Amino acid sequence: MKQLCGNAVVGQSGGPTAAINATLAGVIRGVKENVHGGCIHTLYGMRNGVEGLLEERLIDLTSYFDSEEKLELLEHTPAAALGSCRKKLPKSGENDAFYEQMIAIFRKYDIRYFFYIGGNDSMDTVAKLSAYTKSHDYEMVILGVPKTIDNDLVGTDHTPGFGSAAKYIAVTTQEIIRDCAVYRVPAVTIIEIMGRDAGWLTAASAIGRVVNGMEPDLVYLPERVFDMQQFFADVRAALAKHPNVVVAVSEGIRFADGHYVGEGTQTGAKDAFGHAYLAGTGKALELAVKAEIGCKVRSIELNLPQRCASHLASATDILESIAVGRAAIQAASEGVTRQMMTIQRISDVPYMNEIWHSDVSEIANKIRYVDDAFINEAGNHVTDACCRYLLPLIQGEASCKYENGLPKHLVF
Amino acid sequence: MKQLCGNAVVGQSGGPTAAINATLAGVIRGVKENVHGGCIHTLYGMRNGVEGLLEERLIDLTSYFDSEEKLELLEHTPAAALGSCRKKLPKSGENDAFYEQMIAIFRKYDIRYFFYIGGNDSMDTVAKLSAYTKSHDYEMVILGVPKTIDNDLVGTDHTPGFGSAAKYIAVTTQEIIRDCAVYRVPAVTIIEIMGRDAGWLTAASAIGRVVNGMEPDLVYLPERVFDMQQFFADVRAALAKHPNVVVAVSEGIRFADGHYVGEGTQTGAKDAFGHAYLAGTGKALELAVKAEIGCKVRSIELNLPQRCASHLASATDILESIAVGRAAIQAASEGVTRQMMTIQRISDVPYMNEIWHSDVSEIANKIRYVDDAFINEAGNHVTDACCRYLLPLIQGEASCKYENGLPKHLVF
Numbered sequence: 001m002k003q004l005c006g007n008a009v010v011g012q013s014g015g016p017t018a019a020i021n022a023t024l025a026g027v028i029r030g031v032k033e034n035v036h037g038g039c040i041h042t043l044y045g046m047r048n049g050v051e052g053l054l055e056e057r058l059i060d061l062t063s064y065f066d067s068e069e070k071l072e073l074l075e076h077t078p079a080a081a082l083g084s085c086r087k088k089l090p091k092s093g094e095n096d097a098f099y100e101q102m103i104a105i106f107r108k109y110d111i112r113y114f115f116y117i118g119g120n121d122s123m124d125t126v127a128k129l130s131a132y133t134k135s136h137d138y139e140m141v142i143l144g145v146p147k148t149i150d151n152d153l154v155g156t157d158h159t160p161g162f163g164s165a166a167k168y169i170a171v172t173t174q175e176i177i178r179d180c181a182v183y184r185v186p187a188v189t190i191i192e193i194m195g196r197d198a199g200w201l202t203a204a205s206a207i208g209r210v211v212n213g214m215e216p217d218l219v220y221l222p223e224r225v226f227d228m229q230q231f232f233a234d235v236r237a238a239l240a241k242h243p244n245v246v247v248a249v250s251e252g253i254r255f256a257d258g259h260y261v262g263e264g265t266q267t268g269a270k271d272a273f274g275h276a277y278l279a280g281t282g283k284a285l286e287l288a289v290k291a292e293i294g295c296k297v298r299s300i301e302l303n304l305p306q307r308c309a310s311h312l313a314s315a316t317d318i319l320e321s322i323a324v325g326r327a328a329i330q331a332a333s334e335g336v337t338r339q340m341m342t343i344q345r346i347s348d349v350p351y352m353n354e355i356w357h358s359d360v361s362e363i364a365n366k367i368r369y370v371d372d373a374f375i376n377e378a379g380n381h382v383t384d385a386c387c388r389y390l391l392p393l394i395q396g397e398a399s400c401k402y403e404n405g406l407p408k409h410l411v412f
Numbered sequence: 413m414k415q416l417c418g419n420a421v422v423g424q425s426g427g428p429t430a431a432i433n434a435t436l437a438g439v440i441r442g443v444k445e446n447v448h449g450g451c452i453h454t455l456y457g458m459r460n461g462v463e464g465l466l467e468e469r470l471i472d473l474t475s476y477f478d479s480e481e482k483l484e485l486l487e488h489t490p491a492a493a494l495g496s497c498r499k500k501l502p503k504s505g506e507n508d509a510f511y512e513q514m515i516a517i518f519r520k521y522d523i524r525y526f527f528y529i530g531g532n533d534s535m536d537t538v539a540k541l542s543a544y545t546k547s548h549d550y551e552m553v554i555l556g557v558p559k560t561i562d563n564d565l566v567g568t569d570h571t572p573g574f575g576s577a578a579k580y581i582a583v584t585t586q587e588i589i590r591d592c593a594v595y596r597v598p599a600v601t602i603i604e605i606m607g608r609d610a611g612w613l614t615a616a617s618a619i620g621r622v623v624n625g626m627e628p629d630l631v632y633l634p635e636r637v638f639d640m641q642q643f644f645a646d647v648r649a650a651l652a653k654h655p656n657v658v659v660a661v662s663e664g665i666r667f668a669d670g671h672y673v674g675e676g677t678q679t680g681a682k683d684a685f686g687h688a689y690l691a692g693t694g695k696a697l698e699l700a701v702k703a704e705i706g707c708k709v710r711s712i713e714l715n716l717p718q719r720c721a722s723h724l725a726s727a728t729d730i731l732e733s734i735a736v737g738r739a740a741i742q743a744a745s746e747g748v749t750r751q752m753m754t755i756q757r758i759s760d761v762p763y764m765n766e767i768w769h770s771d772v773s774e775i776a777n778k779i780r781y782v783d784d785a786f787i788n789e790a791g792n793h794v795t796d797a798c799c800r801y802l803l804p805l806i807q808g809e810a811s812c813k814y815e816n817g818l819p820k821h822l823v824f
Contacts, residue, residue, distance in 0.1 A: 016591045048596055079590040086595070170818060171723055178491040178821055179428045179720035183498070184460055189716075211816045214823075303712045304601075308591035311583055311724060314817070394817040404623040405726070405806035406582060409590055411626075 003039040003333065004141060006112030010061070011046040011053065012147075013118035013125065014086065016079035017161030018168075018310040019321040020147045021410075023117050024081060025074045026325020027145070028065050035326060036333035040113055049085035049116075050125060056105060064412065073410040075318060076400040078310035081410060086121065089128045099132045106138065113141045113332050117325070119148030119159070120365065123340055127364040130338035141332045144340035144360045145324060149307045151200035154368045155358040156342035160324050161307075163317030163393035166204035168309045169193055169302065170394055173205040173248065176300065177214055180244040187296035188235055188245045188289050191216070192282030194306055196252040199223050199370045201306065203382045205248035207394060210387040217245045222252035223370050224379035226261055231285070232292050234380050239295070251281045261285065311407050315396025320353075327355040351392035415451040415745065416553060418524030421470065424559075425461040425530035425537065426498065428491035429573030430580075430722040431733040432559045433822075435529050436493060437486045438737020439557070440477050447738060448745035452525055461497035461528075462537060468517060476824065485822040487730060488812040490722035493822060498533065501540045511544045518550060525553045525744050529737070531560030531571070535752055535776040542750035542772060553744045556752035556772045557737060561719045563612035566780045567770040568754035572736055573719075575729030575805035578616035580721045581605055581714065582806055585617040585660065588712065589626055592656040599708040600647055600657045600701050603628070604694030606718055607662040611635050611782045613718070615794045617660035619806060622799040629657045634664035635782050636791035638673055643697070644704050646792050651707070663693045673697065723819050727808025732765075739767040763804035 010027050012020055024045075030036065031043040047057040059082075065071055074081060090098050105111070116126050126144035133140045146153050149165035173191060180189050193202040199221025209215040217238040220226060238245040253261045262281030282299030289297045320343060328341050339357035346352040374386035401408045422439050424432055436457075442448070443455040459469040471494075477483055486493060502510050517523070528538050538556035545552045558565050561577035585603060592601050605614040611633025620626040629650040632638060650657040665673045674693030694711030701709045732755060740753050751769035758764040786798035813820045 012594075016594050048594075051596075077590065078587050080594040083596070084594040167817060172717055172721070174818055174821065175490050175720040175722060176716055178489065178823075179716050182424075182428050182460075182492040182496040184463075184495070208818055211818050212821075214821075298716075300715045300717075301713065304588050304591050304710075305584055305712075305717070308587045309584070310587060391816065396817070397814060402809060404803065405579060405808070406586055406620055406623050409586065409624075409626075411590075 003037065004112045004139060005039045005041070006110045007042045007044060008040045008113035008115065009044040009046055009053065009058065009109070009111045010115040010117065011049045012080040012082045012084050013049040013116060013122035014084060014148065015119070015307060016084065017147055017149050017307050018078045018164040018313045019161040019317050020117055021077045021079070021081045022075040022318045022321035023145055023147055023160055023325040025071050026322035027115055027329060028061050029071065029322065030326035030329025031062060032065065035330045039333050040329070044109065044111070045082045048083040049087060050089070051085040051087050052083065053105060054101060058109065070410060073401065073408055075322060076310055076313070076398060076407070077409040078308040081412060088121070089125050092128065092131055102129070103133070103136070103138050106140065112139065115143050115145055115328055115332070117145040117147050119146070119150065120153060120367070123153070123360055123364040126340065127361045130360060134338065141335070141337040143328050143332055143337065145328045146340055146342070149201060150195060150198055152198040152367050153363060154366045155340065155363045157345040157353060158343060158393055160317060160321035162200065163314035163320070164310070164312070165201055165306050166207070166390060167314040167317070167394035168306050168312050169201055169204045170207040171312060172302065173216060174208050174214055177216070177246050180246055184243055185296055186239055186243045187298070188239070188247065188293070190282045190285050190297070190299040191246065191248045192251055192299060192301040193248060194302070195222060195250040197222055197367050197369070199250045202248050202250040203370060203374065203386050204390055206382050207387050207390050210384060210391060216248040218247045219381045220247070220249045220253050221370055221375060222250045222254065223375060225256045226253040227256070228288060235289060235293060249281055249285060253281060311400050313398035313400070314394045315398045316393055318398040324355055331357055348388055348392060351395070415449065416524045416551060417451045418522045419454045419456060420452045420525035420527065421456040421458055421465065421521070421523045422473070422527040422529065423458040423461045423465065424492040424494045424496050425528060425534035426496060426560065427531070427719060428496060429559055429561050429719050430490045430576040430725045431573040431729050432529055433489045433491070433493050434487040434730045434733035435557055435559055435572055435737040437483050438734035439527055439741060440473050441483060441734065442738040442741025443474060444477065445738070447742045451745050452741070456521065456523070457494045460495035461499060462501070463497040463499050464495065465517060466513060470521065482822060485813065485820055487734060488722055488725070488810060488819070489821040490720040493824060500533070501537050504540065504543055514541070515545070515548070515550045518552065524551070527555050527557055527740055527744070529557040529559050531558070531562065532565060532777065532779070535565070535772055538752065539773045539776040546750065553747070553749040555740050555744055555749065556775070557740045558752055558754070561613060562607060562610055564610040564780050565775060566778045567752065567775045569757040569765060570755060570805055572729060572733035574612065575726040575732070576722070576724070577613055577718050578619070578802060579726040579729070579806035580718050580724045581613055581616045582619040583724060584714065585628060586620050586626055589628070589658050592658055596655055597708055598651055598655045599710070600651070600659065600705070602694045602697050602709070602711040603658065603660045604663055604711060604713040605660060606714070607634060608664040609634055609779050609781070611662045614660050614662040615782060615786065615798050616802055618794050619799050619802050622796060622803060628660040630659045631793045632659070632661045632665050633782055633787060634662045634666065635787060637668045638665040639668070640700060647701060647705060661693055661697060665693060723812050725810035725812070726806045727810045728805055730810040736767055743769055760800055760804060763807070
């Protein structure tokens, strides 16, 4: 097989995570370790994803990362070191000039390899660019490298970034449960967790069950219709058992009529992909419980820290994120294109997996929901099987470096 | 000096922290290490503070803590292992029967030493009980052991528990700043931090300035009157410099007329001490900025995790908390009574301090505000001197033990 030779470009897109920079480091490591057998010369980073690519805001990563120290620092820096964007590419045939401009930049920089690290919406970019270059005269390898805390990409056992967010949520929930247990006054604490469509992150609040038996009393995922009267009954039953009730809810839970529970208090704003911007699911339930049951109620929105708390990253997640990035370089050099890298689980105990890839057009714009077998019959908690699936992903603590009491981050 | 011989009782009171159990462990260590020279026989723990004492819900801590392993686990367990309460003791002369009931229990269990670990309101309990026993016929040593994330106790350089909360806030702020930096769209992120009266915790968001230059653009403390028009001007000026503006605000900031900024969205509820229960300072500012400036705005309430995140405790804080607990036993055996243990700073660099004590009646019901020299002239940030005061308190990472990916907590 003739190898395509030239330069490569890598970008980060979508919401930040604690592990997306580890994947970037994996891509850089793959290039520097020559796993591609010499076909990639320079690896460019695009600032702010495809937006920066169009503006030719490129950085030569091969030169910049001249030390192991810098790479390790990058692996423990949260967010997205190259910057991100939420740009949606035009549909095929709608704006060819856009794609031609992109290809002109590829030609100018002799870019033959395109790696895009991101989630669902980013895979849409990868799929569209793949389709365009395939049907037009520019030979190029295009790979998606998965990243999303939401764990909602199909075709992969889980997504890099999810394990660290899951660990943050699992640990924080344990600490909140301990905090709530100090008083004897009946009280309900509602933890609102990210997850617009899929409840994976919220499910992670319950991992403690299979470790130490400590878990929220109730867990509600967007995969099940939310019924307020049933919720009140569930909370009352929990309060009858002990005074400190902890409830975990996904931001995306909806009523039978399709309306979000948090919709009453939301702004109606939508993001670039048309997703409703939610706020206030926990707050809405707090007010409802206060009105209906009248006990002390508090809601806690885990908010941004759940996706950027690299001080509490999962070592398993960070190592896998690096491995997936490195594997993308290897796969690309073998001619794999228009695919997204995936993780295939081989066994839970001992936890084993292998890295593979899957057609990106079969992945983009689909959502992987929490399996039916992972949700209990009453729809108000997760099953042991769910905890067993999640547990391996939060193993190990990724030791970030501290300097003067604060974590060291790489900013470039 | 004749030593008072008998048993001791220790309790925890007020809001949980990541370090209050370390102080409890210090008290237990002091007793077990016999720093009292034999005058304390059994150390009881009261469940849920004085509430549990009145119900004789006591646990023999001398027997329970039979291993170093248990003590170490306790030192890294958040919240309050004995449980807490928010009971306000009756004023002198108002309800003598209440105090007589307490003294009957002391007699029954031969309790001659009373240690109460808590904050401002708990020192009120210590002061009242001290005053009562002094003027009535029951010889007893009564000591307050400070604990509060708020750092608002007078007479001490800082309070155990504050350093860990400050570290959580400092680290989380750094991670949020990194997260916010990934997009180029103008956006304001408002971090709401605990602190009803004093701004110490909010000030901690800025520690990064003297470490890596990374800090919020604006910091508002309750020590300064909050002016909405000036706030809009400050935010606009910050947005003119870079697109990702991060603002840290205390939950307790107020307008010139004395009303809390978050009051519009609060419930009006009050706690047992009559403090207004605040919620929504960040949310109120989020809505104000959206309406006035119109850019993307998000508010993040750090909420309970800032006081219970023992996975991110400051090693300095945990060690000091243990030391203060142990020192209380030593001081008590030397006849020190009706005092609160204090920490006196000797120097910033190298950081040195000594443990001492001060009359609790001079401490209870007073508030230590952030020094004028620690707030900038514009009233929208802290000074370098403030960061230098705070920096030693967040040094070191208290290594909590993990089991199967989750921190191990002691529950008894």
